[in-house]
Amino acid sequence: MCGIIAYRGRKKTAGNLVLTGLKKLEYRGYDSWGVAVNDGESISVCKKTGKIGELNIADLKLPRASLAMAHSRWATHGGVTQKNAHPHMSSQGKIVVIHNGIIENYLELKKKLVKKGHTFHSETDTEVATNLIEEELTLALKKARQSEVSRELLLHAVQSALAQLEGRYAFLVMAEGCDALVAARRGSPLIVGVGEKGEYFVASDIPAFRKYTEHVMYLDDEELVIIDDKGAEFIDMRTQKLLKKRIIKITWKSDDAEKGDFPHFMIKEIMEQKETIQRAINQEPRLIQRAAAMINKAFGTYFVGCGTAGKVSMVGNYLFSKIAHKHINVEFGSEFPNFRHFIKKGSLLLAISQSGETADTLEAMEVAREKGAKLMTLVNVEGSSMDRMADLSIYLNAGPEKAVASTKATTAQMTLLTLLAYACADRLDEGRKLLIETAAKINDMLNPRYEAHIRAIAKKIDKVESMYVIGRGMNYPMALEAAIKLQEVSYIHAEGFAGGELKHGPLALISKGTPCIALVANDETRAEIISNATEVKARGAYVIGVGPQNEDVFDEWIRVPDVGNASPIVTTIPVQILAYHLALLRKNNPDMPRNLAKSVTVK
Numbered sequence: 001m002c003g004i005i006a007y008r009g010r011k012k013t014a015g016n017l018v019l020t021g022l023k024k025l026e027y028r029g030y031d032s033w034g035v036a037v038n039d040g041e042s043i044s045v046c047k048k049t050g051k052i053g054e055l056n057i058a059d060l061k062l063p064r065a066s067l068a069m070a071h072s073r074w075a076t077h078g079g080v081t082q083k084n085a086h087p088h089m090s091s092q093g094k095i096v097v098i099h100n101g102i103i104e105n106y107l108e109l110k111k112k113l114v115k116k117g118h119t120f121h122s123e124t125d126t127e128v129a130t131n132l133i134e135e136e137l138t139l140a141l142k143k144a145r146q147s148e149v150s151r152e153l154l155l156h157a158v159q160s161a162l163a164q165l166e167g168r169y170a171f172l173v174m175a176e177g178c179d180a181l182v183a184a185r186r187g188s189p190l191i192v193g194v195g196e197k198g199e200y201f202v203a204s205d206i207p208a209f210r211k212y213t214e215h216v217m218y219l220d221d222e223e224l225v226i227i228d229d230k231g232a233e234f235i236d237m238r239t240q241k242l243l244k245k246r247i248i249k250i251t252w253k254s255d256d257a258e259k260g261d262f263p264h265f266m267i268k269e270i271m272e273q274k275e276t277i278q279r280a281i282n283q284e285p286r287l288i289q290r291a292a293a294m295i296n297k298a299f300g301t302y303f304v305g306c307g308t309a310g311k312v313s314m315v316g317n318y319l320f321s322k323i324a325h326k327h328i329n330v331e332f333g334s335e336f337p338n339f340r341h342f343i344k345k346g347s348l349l350l351a352i353s354q355s356g357e358t359a360d361t362l363e364a365m366e367v368a369r370e371k372g373a374k375l376m377t378l379v380n381v382e383g384s385s386m387d388r389m390a391d392l393s394i395y396l397n398a399g400p401e402k403a404v405a406s407t408k409a410t411t412a413q414m415t416l417l418t419l420l421a422y423a424c425a426d427r428l429d430e431g432r433k434l435l436i437e438t439a440a441k442i443n444d445m446l447n448p449r450y451e452a453h454i455r456a457i458a459k460k461i462d463k464v465e466s467m468y469v470i471g472r473g474m475n476y477p478m479a480l481e482a483a484i485k486l487q488e489v490s491y492i493h494a495e496g497f498a499g500g501e502l503k504h505g506p507l508a509l510i511s512k513g514t515p516c517i518a519l520v521a522n523d524e525t526r527a528e529i530i531s532n533a534t535e536v537k538a539r540g541a542y543v544i545g546v547g548p549q550n551e552d553v554f555d556e557w558i559r560v561p562d563v564g565n566a567s568p569i570v571t572t573i574p575v576q577i578l579a580y581h582l583a584l585l586r587k588n589n590p591d592m593p594r595n596l597a598k599s600v601t602v603k
């Protein structure tokens with residue numbers, strides 16, 4: 001969940017460079033930050049609580065050096081304090097570590113290290129790794145009867161320590177008196193950027209160094225890289241074999257990850273849906289057909305995702321039922337392991353994700369793989385863990401999504417699921433035609449007048465304590481998704497219901513003036529959802545209708561195009577805009593909701 005970046009190269013401004021990169025990762029973790037600068041002799045560490053975005057880097061006056069690493073933290077073990085911020089230095093100051101992930105056996109290791117005389121200053125699990133590496137290094141130095149830390153001894157110490165750790169991690173390690181950088185990965189992403197003339201970056205996310213290079217090498221689980229004057233040497237930690245890595249060129253531009261003229265990433269990404277839906281459709285038809293053949297052949301297909309991607313999986317269920325007459329099992333990543341008994345060799349798991357790094361979805365993939373199932377993913381981040389794990393990946397091609405609240409990745413996922421459902425029914429051309437028309441209509445819909453109309457509605461409801469969203473059929477999961485969007489950026493209590501469920505309990509929540517959004521599709525569910533809207537209105541609700549035509553029951557109407565089976569793609573967009581404006585009216589930062597972070601890499 002945290003942001004990690006390191007630099008080793010020729011520039012002597014490594015400290016400033018990594019902090020500049022870290023600012024690009026602010027959306028990943030933002031309660032504190034820190035930097036370590038290594039000039040080959042000593043390592044200086046500076047860390048603070050607060051947002052890295054607010055830092056004036058020049059004020060820090062960091063020492064000149066060509067090796068540095070930085071981290072922005074999203075607290076898991078221990079509160080938000082300067083001491084708990086990374087990097088962490090070992091008791092004797094020999095080792096400095098940055099870590100993302102969780103060390104499960106840290107308490108047990110800590111006890112042993114305390115007995116050996118190590119002291120601890122933070123509440124983090126990371127400090128245990130830092131001291132364990134120091135312990136291993138001290139032993140190795142003694143054994144080699146030397147006082148200087150060579151790259152071989154550092155490598156040995158890191159590997160011996162990591163072998164004792166349980167859990168998932170990404171580590172960056174530096175040692176006093178040594179100008180090498182070691183990075184290791186098990187379950188948490190790390191990517192190596194290849195710059196000019198022996199210059200390397202290591203980061204948890206490409207935007208951190210995209211400004212400097214478009215060439216990357218991916219580190220896989222149980223792999224380590226050591227970077228020094230010899231270049232970058234990759235090692236398989238299980239076999240100790242050297243690995244040859246392919247340099248891959250990134251397809252998106254550095255500007256794609258910037259806000260441009262927009263005040264926030266969230267609204268920029270909402271507006272980008274004018275193009276991203278079209279980009280999602282522009283897939284190689286043969287890839288879609290191959291994926292559809294896998295689904296048609298599978299003995300049990302499972303759609304799995306978390307949060308918004310979990311709701312998209314539910315939409316997929318309706319789409320496949322309606323278009324392809326096919327049953328799909330749907331689970332949240334965190335719940336999937338409960339159903340492992342049903343997974344067989346012929347089963348298929350489709351992991352749906354923006355980041356490709358969500359720990360619960362990854363665990364579901366691991367469980368399915370152990371049972372011999374095939375793995376497929378709909379994912380935005382190429383080279384992510386899900387992409388690397390899957391037998392077949394379909395990319396969303398939405399470009400970097402930086403606001404914590406998912407918007408353009410969500411509609412790209414639904415677009416691809418619609419395409420896949422049509423392909424499974426052997427009606428791919430019909431599906432493509434529908435989606436191309438939908439993309440064109442969304443392009444017309446997303447204009448300043450449309451946004452202003454929704455903002456005016458937001459102004460009427462920005463003081464409410466609770467609001468509800470109802471939908472039926474394909475728009476039922478969209479009601480659940482709408483509630484997530486409203487909760488996470490406006491902090492208003494919001495809940496989504498299936499229209500038909502209202503009478504079975506939720507109706508009791510409606511009182512005079514309670515906003516209730518009705519998502520309406522012009523299909524077989526229309527009459528019934530209008531009837532549900534009438535039920536809430538009769539109890540005093542303020543009904544905001546999102547649909548292709550104005551209905552008598554609506555107090556407010558947000559028009560969406562009539563696009564048949566693509567209805568969930570269009571009904572979600574006005575709610576994204578509403579959530580965004582409610583956040584602004586309530587003085588919340590929509591890009592960085594409290595308590596949340598983009599890319600949930602911990603369970």
Ligand code: F6R
Binds near residue numbers: 309352355
């Ligand atoms: C909500 C949101 C989250 C993510 C969830 C899964 O707007 O963005 O609920 O959908 O954390 O993330 P990914 O898609 O990266 O697996």
